[in-house]
Amino acid sequence: MPSAAGAGAAGAVADRLLGPKERRRLAIVLVGLPARGKTFTAAKLTRYLRWLGHDTKHFNVGKYRRLKHGCTQNADFFRSDNQEGIDARNEVAALAMDDMLSWMDEGGQVGVFDATNSTKLRRKMLLTMAEGKCQVIFLETICKDPAVIDQNIRLKIRKSPDYADQPDYEAALADFKARLVNYSKAYEPVDEGSYIKMIDMVSEQDGQMQVNNISGYLPGRIVFFLVNTHLTPRPILLTRHGESMFNLNGRIGGDPELSATGDIYATKLASFVHKRLKSQHSASIWTSTLRRTILTATHITGFPKVQWRALDEIDAGICDGMTYEEIKETMPDEYQSRKLDKLRYRYPRGESYLDVIQRLEPVIVELERQRSPVVVVAHQAILRSLYAYFTDKPLDEIPHIEMPLHTIIEIQMGVPGVQEKRYKLL
Template identity: 35%
Template sequence: MKQCSLNKHGNGNLSDSSNSESNSAKESKKVQFSPEIVQPEPRNPERKPRRPSIAATREIHSGINQIPKKEDIKLEDLSPKPPLLYDVKKKANTSELFPSIREEDGGSTPLGVKTRKIAKHQIRQESTIDIPGLTVSRKAENEMNCGSYGIREKLVIVLVGIPATGKSYIGSKLVRYYNWLRYNCRFFSVGDKRREEGASKYSMSAPFFDFENQELANFREYLAMETLENLLRWLLNENGVIGVLDATNSTFQRRKLIYDRISQEEKLGIMFLESVCTDEALFQQNMVLKARGPDYEGFDAEEALVDLQKRVELYRKYYEPIDEREEGLPFLQYVKVINVGIKVITHNIEGFLTGQAVYFMLNLNIRKRQIWLTRPGESNDTIAGRVGGDAPLTDLGVQYAEDLAKFVDRQRVLWQLRETTERLNSKKLSFEEEGFNVWSSVRQRAVETSQFFNPAVYDVKKMRMLNDLNFGSHEGLTLKEFAENFPEEYRVIQQKDVSYRFSGLGGESYLDVVHRLQPIIVELERSSANVLVIAHRVVSNILMTYFLNYSPEEIIDVGLPLHTLYCIESDRYSTVCKLYNYDAEERSFVRVSE
């Protein structure tokens, strides 16, 4: 019969009882165990010390250092079988062992891991970073599409919310942001299709949106699904990357119908974007704006507002906000934007494109403000026609910088007076004076252009992100020298390929500069202060294409001439642009007629 004893290494091996008895005296001299403390064993010079087992280490760290005596250990205790959590012959009550996370998801697995039903498009590769011009997914050459720059991820953003909550405004801002980053994005409006197909059949007044009228409800559902089909065809067959479906989508039944249809297609991400407005003053301002929209062309302003209020009441009666039911849909992502960015709630955001949308919405700002753009004053490289470089300003360039600071200072004071008057007229007694930022690149000519702004009044900063396009080994060349010495590259540049990267150390493409400027754009969206950006030619072109919502193809052709000043006044309702030319003889800025 075999018994269990501890050998001299204390590892609990099985040995013959005779051997145990014969060696017990020797072992007792070598190792003595306290009932409370484990004493270290002296090293055997003939053998290397053995690493303690994982189980022994866990016991020591957990404070279980009581070593059992030989006679207290039973053979059954050393069985390799793991202990049972419950009787296998008896049906386990998993609700008692592991509380259910959500009943509609089918409960939960051990350790609380949520289970979901498998959708038809369930097998997907995880979405990772995809940046046009900087990353390219590896796939077959015939699948590559230059219009999408190798972007494999595709996304459908479904807007949700009652009228006048700002969802269309948020959606249009997202479309502009994505397109500026060179993701092919398009806005699909159910309202446009309704006016196109329904205006000749039905009145577009408030009764058209009555949920109890089954005929009209069916027609509105047909319009929504037909618009969705157009979106999907564009995404799957026409180089689309992101499609935004603009509709109220006010009930769970409608949203589930849209979700099921999108789920039939492979490799399409789904994100619901719900806009909620709890600020009554903001909501009433949105109502006034929407009453001037295309639904009320030819209406009296007061009549249009009354009809819109009736429409909103119909929607509020049946509106169902996004809740736990949507959370139970596999792979569905959603974002709740409250009061146009004051508060943002997210659920299950996992894709790169959706992450970009959340990042942008966290920085939404509807405050009215001015953004000024100008190029650095004239430099020696400008006169010579050299690209890049870091030359100082000429005398004319210094004069421009001095007069620029004086002109912007006058405009800052006029802006503050105008804002104070508007607040007093609207009976808003509280008024906080906003700051004014002046940003420039770190190039010498840009820094010298900002030198006359008083740092006690303006927050003057140098930013490397605003540096001009790096021409690599071609820095400092004139266009003539470029064409003569590098004819092949010059021909490529003439084709206006924004993805072309200049050769040499540090060389960049237009797309490189676009993504370098992404933090600048987000900061401009977030900031409520007025900003003057002193940027070089390529950088100013790229910034203007964003704020003026130019097409991506116009990014190279848009130009801000030397010694001109561009002002963009934007709020949630409109964008007003002003252009000023500098008169060097009169030392003044003259506004160009619109």
């Protein structure tokens, strides 16, 4: 596995993988009518790219509009024949674009520009501003399902700061629908430049993706990620294996069996999973290939089980089976190097956390692709890395995330974003 040891910045993983012609600044410019999942998609893509080590920032133009003009504009502000409103909206879009380009000048790599950008004139303005400064890819989200649109509209009313001071829900709903009509009248689908179109991606059967003039490593990874994402809500349950014999002795790595306490947890975990997922039509149980995770999941029945080698614990190399006290005594330099930088430190003949993140990327993509619940029974370093993806934790924090034994972390995936619950079973 290529080395990531000694990298000097959180973007080390990305820099290692990008070729010289592709190491460039990239703007992902969202396009779409309101309530089509743009912000949801922008936030998810930002989280994914950050997790891989790319310096990525989400620029939401709606926030700029509210800062400049307040939160009280009604639907008339968004009319296509309201030149004053058009000029005001273009002004804040230009402000956001200026900020994004300035951020790139300071070292930022990928800017995710979140707005409707629903006319060719607006998109031409953004392309002109970006010319010679960054590559631009338009990402258009299209939804034709009335039920999904209605659900998104109602969520928007409850969550948007635009309606935080509007106590009358029905009045807010009527105003937002009028805003949507105004945008629809002027909407021009993307057919220029480099673009990705996501069409009805909430539907497994009808979802489509169209791609035009996309090339390069990073744009290719973005397409691959997006084609596997959707809006279907479902829970993902993360848990460490039950206590192992190595846990009792403070040893790392290895392939030990469970302790008596670990066996009890395996029974309690099965009971919890059966109760929590009994109403689900389907679900799956994922473990590593190591005994302690397989044994922890052994009492869970009625669901397919998949063993992932990618979920195996971080490879401790020549330190496998040792305690940290033994490492400190026999390899003080290694012990100190790990203490100074746990993210980038690689065990001799083993792995670093950055290496773990790279091998977990297929797991993340598959978790995003799944439309049914998934229970992941894995190891501390693995779950720290997965949890950091879902919660958008900075890379440097990953090795220090608390991941207690005998605890289930439920991640709820869906349009409202990522929500978390914890259940301590022992």
